[in-house]
Amino acid sequence: MIPYGRQDIRQDDIDAVVDVLRSDFLTQGPAVQRFEVAVASAAGATHAVAVNSATSALHVACIALGLGPGDILWTSPVTFVASANCARYCGAGVDFVDIDPATGNMCPARLEEKLERAALAGRLPKIIVPVHLGGLSCDMAAIGALAKRHGVRIIEDASHAIGGSHRGEPVGNCRFSDITVFSFHPVKIVTTGEGGAAVTNDAALASHMARLRSHGITRDPELMTHSPDGPWYYQQRELGWNYRMTDLQAALGHAQIARLTDYVARRNALAERYDSILEAMPVARPGRHKDSRSAFHLYVVRVPAGQHRRVFEGLRDAGIGVNLHYIPVHLQPYYRDLGFSGGEFPEAERYYAEAISLPLFPTMTEATQDEVAGVLAGLLDR
Template identity: 75%
Template sequence: MIPYGRQDIRQEDIDAVTDVLRSDFLTQGPAVPAFEAALANAAGSAHAVAVNSATSALHIACAALDLEADDMLWTSPNTFVASANCARYCGASVDFVDTDPVTANLCPQRLEDKLHTADKAGRLPKIIVPVHLAGLSCDMEAIGALARKYDVRVIEDASHAVGGRYADTPVGACQHSDITVFSFHPVKIVTSGEGGAAMTPDSALAERMARLRSHGITRDPNEMTHAPDGPWYYQMVELGWNYRMTDIAAALGSAQMARLDEYVIRRNALADRYDQLLSDLPVTLPGRSDHAYSAWHLYVIRVNAARHRAIFEGLRARGIGVNLHYIPVHLQPYYRAQGFKPGDFPEAERCYAEAISIPLFPMMTDAMQDEVVEALAAELSS
């Protein structure tokens, strides 16, 4: 089976983890700050807050922006459920903005129309979460301008996009957002086993997210409500969570970050080669954008909806580990119970009916890629 994604673990990764295992610290040691520094440097961000998953990063990002009950968060329906669930963790409501038919990312024009209507109704969202699907940045300049116009905060869900760029600026620099979230799940661009991070240029937001990831506890006398009793002292100044990343995971992440550019360059080369190999087949290729350099976490083709399932199952039967990204969030039973229904976001639903993620990972060989294309051609002609 050729998987749709696969981690690349080398001896230097194993050595980095082994060094931590032999050290005095397995968690809350020097490896986490070192990983954060590597992330901040790569993303051109002032601050990075590493946590145990991108879901945790989304949660503390929302909490740091004071998302509460009676507030609302908007995101794309074409994403993993975590992009919406982070609002529910804070007691807030969720709504969605339909996607662009070319990129499958949140559509700025639909966002503008929806914000205009919501403003008239006095029901603007507090936070917008654009999702950089498959590694391609949303049109953040347009989204950021709308957010400023309507006084809305922005969290970029860049779980797929570490190493990507928007308008020659690294994703994560937050030029048009308050916070950017990365994921380091094994099938992502780089991995820490499990892990995530929240990037921000705002020191106050970074400090608060760092506190929230560790039970809301501080040892900084300047953050305490009264003077410490002694050198052992700490205070829980707000409700937080245990979302800390371990030094073991951070060491793996730092070793992987040394190869970030290598991975993204290879993914782009494979995507370009797919574009050439698939150009004569009856499939819709992934949308591209002049404003972004994709990290190419995924290569998502679209096929005739009437044959979608048959092609998907046929490819798996031929040993091609295809996947589907994503079932629209509003169609999940939990969100249907919130009042959403089929037909609410037709473009995202159309993408779901046609999309297939075919294998793409840095260690994929040209021969593997040829095998994928041959299997796809056979299924399309059957």
Template identity: 70%
Template sequence: MIPYGRQDISQADIDAVLDVLKSDFLTQGPQVPRFEQNVALHVGASHALAVNSATSALHIACLALGLGPGDVLWTTPITFVASANCALYCGAGVDFVDIDPRTYNLCPKALADKLEQAERDGKLPKVLVAVHLSGQPCDMQAIGALAQRYGFKIIEDASHAIGGKYRGEFIGSCRYSDITVFSFHPVKIITTAEGGMALTNDAELASKMALLRSHGITRDANQMTHEADGPWYYQQIDLGFNYRMTELQAALGNSQMERLDQFVARRHQLASRYDTLLAELPVTTPWQHPDSYSGLHLYVIRLQLDKIGKTHRQVFEALREQGVGVNLHYIPVHTQPYYQRMGFRQGDFPEAERYYAEAISLPMFQALREHEQGQVVKVLRRALGIHGG
């Protein structure tokens, strides 16, 4: 089976983890701050906080921005559920903005229209989570301008996008956002096995997130309510969580960072080759906005079902049956039973639902070999009912 995604682990990665296993620290040692510094320097952010998952990063980002009961977070329906669930963890509400039919990201025009109505209704969001689907950045300049006008905060969910760029700057610089979140899950561009990171240029937000990731506990005398009882002393000054990243994970991340640009460049080679190989098939290949340089975590095609004579499910199942481990990113969040119990309904976000009815994620990872890619396309042709070629 050719998977849709796979980690790329080198001997250097293995050696880095083994070195930590032989060291004095398995957690809370030097590797985590080094990893934070490496990522922050690479993308051009002032502060970076490594955590045990991107979901944890989203959670503490929302809390640091003051999201809570009575507030609402908006995001896209085409994302993993964590992009919306993070609001519910804080006791806030959730709403969605439909997608752009070309980028599949949150649509700035739909956002502007919804904000105009929300202002009239007195129901503006406190936070917007802009998800860079597949690694292609949202139109952050337009979204940032709307945030200035309507007064909401922005989290970039860049779980798919480390190594990508927007308007010539690395995603994660937070030029148009308050906080950016990365994921280091094994199928992502670089991995720490499990792990995530929150980046910001705001020292106060960074301090708040650092506190929240470790039980709300501080050893900083400047944050304490009174003088320390002794050198052992700490205080819990907030309700936090155990969201820390281990030294083993950070060591793997530090090693992987050395190949980040190489990984993304290889993904672009593969995407370009897919574009050529699929050009005459009844599928829509990913469109890239000229302002963006995608991290290319995913390569999503859309089936032109009116030209195929087969259903979406039939094509998907035929691919898997022939050893191509395709996937679908994502089922619209508003159609999930949990969210439907909140009142969301089929038909609420039609562009997202049209996307879901046609989308298939083809294998995309830096170690994908050209003959494997050729096999993917060959099987896809058969699944579409096209013979020869």
């Protein structure tokens, strides 16, 4: 089976993890801080807080921005459920903004219309979570301007997009947002096994998220309600969680992120080659944005809706592990039970009826890519 994504583990990665196994710290040691510095540098941000998953990063980001009962978070319907679930963890409501069919990302025009209506109704969201689908940045300049106009905070869900850029600057620099979240799952651009990070330029937000990932506990005397009882002292200032990343994971991530530029370059080269091979086929290739360079975590094509299931199953039957990213969140039973229904976000539902993620990973050979394209061509009606 040719997978849609695959990690690339090299001897440097193994050596880095073994070094930690032979050290004094398997968790809560120096490897995590080294990794955080590397992530912040790659993103062009001031601070990074490493956690055990991007879902955890979204959760602590929402809490740090004050999301709670009575508030609303808006995100894209075409995303993994975590982009919406993070609001529910905080007791907040969720709504969605339909996508731009050219990119699959949150549509700034639809967002503007929805914000204007919400402002008139006195029901603006507290947080907007644009999702950089497949590694392509949303139009953050436009989204950021709209959020600023209405006093709304932004968390970029860049789980797919570390190494990408927008307006010539790295995704994650938070020029148009408060916090950006990355994922380091094995099929992502770089991996820590499981893991994530939240990056920001706000020192107070970074400190708060770091406290939340470790039970809400601080050892900083300046953050305590009274002077420490002794050198052993700590205080739990609020309810937090155990969302810590281990030093084993961080060491793997630190070794991986050293190859970030090469990984993204290879993904882009493979995407450009797919573009060329598929040009004559009746499929829509991934959209681009003139101001952004995708990290190409995913290469998503759109086939005619009437052929979608047959082509998907035909590829799987041929040993090609295609996938579908994603089932629109508002169609999930949990969100239907909250009042959402089919037909509310038509572009997202049209995307779902047509999208297939083809295999794409840095170690993929051109021969494997030709095999994928050949099988796809044989399944499509002309």
